Amino acid sequence: MLDQKHSLLERSGYILVLLMALLQGAYAIYAYLDPAAFSILRGTELLVPGDADWVKIYASRTLFIALVIGLLLYLRNYRVLACVALLGAVMPVTDALLAYQAQAPAAVVLKHIATIIYLLVTFSVLQTIVWKRKNS
Secondary structure, three states: OHHHHHHHHHHHHHHHHHHHHHHHHHHHHHHHHOHHHHHHHHOOOOOOHHHHHHHHHHHHHHHHHHHHHHHHHHOOOHHHHHHHHHHOOHHHHHHHHHHHHOOOOHHHHHHHHHHHHHHHHHHHHHHHHHHHHHOO
16 A cells, blocks of 8 residues: 555656646747747736847746756756756746736736646655665
């Protein structure tokens, strides 16, 4: 029974991280294809169309993050993924503050807060996996 619980926990962690990587990849592609629309989605509308280059820079970094997370997930490196989830919370905190300061709709700010919670839950699940592996 313990193996089934551990297996369920690991599957849960895997799915949480997979969703994180897929969402980051989708955001990167969306930001590349339509920087103006993506900036509205994130809550910081572009004031000057020429600023779209900054969104594309964001897209390249987001794609990099998605690929690194994907590789770490493929390698099942849950210890590093736990750190990534925890430290990654810096980004949606900043996004939420920027969206709030830009007077974005409350739903946009709440989406960033939900992302923080998601990352903290993912961190907790991954840390539990690492702890159980270490102690079994």
